[in-house]
Amino acid sequence: MTGRAVEPGVAATDRWRGIGAAAVLAGALGLVVRRPSLLLVSAIGVALLAYARAVAPPPLDLAVRRTVRTRSAEGDGSHLVRLTVENAGDATIPDLRLTDGVPPALSVVDGSPTIGTSLRPGTTAASTYAVDAREGTYEFSPVVVRGRDVAGVVERRDRIEAEDGSALESEADATLHAAPPLRASPVRHGGAATADATGEGVAFDGVREYRHGDAPGRIDWRRFARTGELATVDFREERTSTVVVAVDDRPSATVAPDADAQTAAERSLTAAAALVEALDAAGHRVGVARLGAERAWRSPGRGTAHRRELDDVLADRPPRSGARPDADLPDDAALDPDWLARRIDADAELLLLSPATDDAVVDLATRCEATGTPVTLVSPDPTDDATTGRRLARIERDRRLRTLRRRGVAVADWALGESIERATRRLGVSP
Amino acid sequence: MTGRLTGAVAIAAAIPAVVLVGTGPVATVVGVAGLAALVAGLAAGRGAAVTLGSAGLFAATLAAGVEGVGAPTVVTASGATVVAWTVGRTSVDLRSDLSGTDARRLEATHAAGTTAIVGAACAIALLPRFLSISPSPLGLVLLLGGAIALTAALASS
DSSP: OTTOOOOOEEEEOSTTTTHHHHHHHHHHHHHHHTOHHHHHHHHHHHHHHHHHHHOOOOOOOEEEEEEEEEOOTTOSSEEEEEEEEEEOSSSOEEEEEEEEEOOTTOEEEESOSEEEEEEOTTOEEEEEEEEEOOSEEEEOEEEEEEEEOTTSOEEEEEEEOOSSOOEEEEOOOOOOSSOOOOSSOHHHHHHHSOTTOOSTTOOEEEEEEOOTTOOGGGBOHHHHHHHSOOEEEEEOSOOOOEEEEEEOOSGGGOBOSSTTSOOHHHHHHHHHHHHHHHHHHTTOEEEEEEOSSSOEEEEEEOSHHHHHHHHHHHHOOOOOOOBOTTSOOOOOOOOOHHHHHHHSOTTEEEEEEOOOOSHHHHHHHHHHHHTTOOEEEEEEOOOOSSSHHHHHHHHHHHHHHHHHHHTTOEEEEEOTTOOHHHHHHGGGSOO | OTTHHHHHHHHHHHHHHHHHHTTSHHHHHHHHHHHHHHHHHHHHTOHHHHHHHHHHHHHHHHHHHHTTOOHHHHHHHHHHHHHHHHHHHHHHHHHHHSTTOOOHHHHHHHHHHHHHHHHHHHHHHHHHHHTTOOOOHHHHHHHHHHHHHHHHHHHHO
16 A cells, blocks of 8 residues: 555545446346346446446545654654544445554554544544654655445545654653662672671661571571571661763764764763663662863762752753764873772772774773773764774774673663664673 | 455355255256355455356356246345455455454444445346336336436446
């Protein structure tokens, strides 16, 4: 159905093509063998043809509406479209078929963008279908409408614009509903804690059977005194941590596949703001660093005033340079690992946002991992395979990410148009 | 599933047609073959097979008429064949055009309306018999000539 050019207008369908020939055949045969019954069969054909000539297709006096809404709260580009048609005329349309003008770039994943019904005056019919849309704005085409008489022998076609909802805007949602999984192992921390460590961030989670090697500080001595059994207290996994969210917004990171898309630096800053909010909400101590031409640093902390400071640091956006990943990149200052290492505490972990378009990121992350700072990299992907040069850039970036994973860095490859939620969800799953 | 209702109606109309004309050997064989092609066409969604099957049913009707089966039977069987063909073609069209849509309202209206129209055409054709008109041979030939000319005019325009 899609792709067939529809000309508005009235036309006979080919539903009864051949009836005339059949009628003539029956009549001729009846004459030859002298059977009046066959003449009557021929008369049926004549009557039907007379109907086909006389009947008019129904008028298409319709009101068509379209509503678009986001399907899930996770911003993964899934949208629900509802197409509604009302018979605004005063004649019944016995055979009404509509096909929505779905933008070619969108794919229908559930339901069907069509309506097929028989519509009395004043009644409505509707259809709901789901589409997947990456980031962007999409225009709907007019709805193709076909109305036929009850036998389906004549058809009136038309294209009708929906009264509202002619565009779909899809935004990769930039909110996180939960803090991403962090590297710091709570068991490791729990083991170092003393027996009476019931301070903030350590939550009792039950008692389990003692395993050889458990720290004596975590044995439930009261139970032992009472029953003679050795049992270890388990603390809840969600131990709060200290996290530094660092954004690579050097000029080499202000790249994007085309002039209209967000640059990697912009995506990193948007994601950083979402991550800071989610981590802070989970009770972690959060700090922020910007590693670009204008360096910035805020030590990890908590509190509303601290949050505002962090938001201010991240809100300062870099100018767009629109550079492509394979263009000659400006010779900017390398990511100075010392600058960052001097500031990060021993017990903090690093959440780095960088497109990984050069090896400086690999060096920085490797150095931090080696000196005991767990590193998680969320990497917005600015590459595509439009040209050979860009394909090369993509291959090299993939290689860097693989290298980092081998060295123990947790890496989330964040595709263009994907929501940050979906990208960080992959962090909890081993590659 | 789209097209199911019309498909069922088409088969329901084709079966009496086969039964009615299944008097002689030729008519029976051709009629059953036509029915099989119709059912296969509906199952696979192929309009050509539906048309072919309906043509087979029609040929069986003609064969029965040649063998002398009564006019009401032949006319009714022809009408049922037309209904089966029309509704069957609609079933196939809906499957390809509007797959995934619930169009049962459309299908029911179409099946009922088509049956009514074809039924009316059959009634008109049988009118002379009910009115007990026995035309003279000349009158018959003139009537037939006029009918053929009219048919040709309607069909070609």
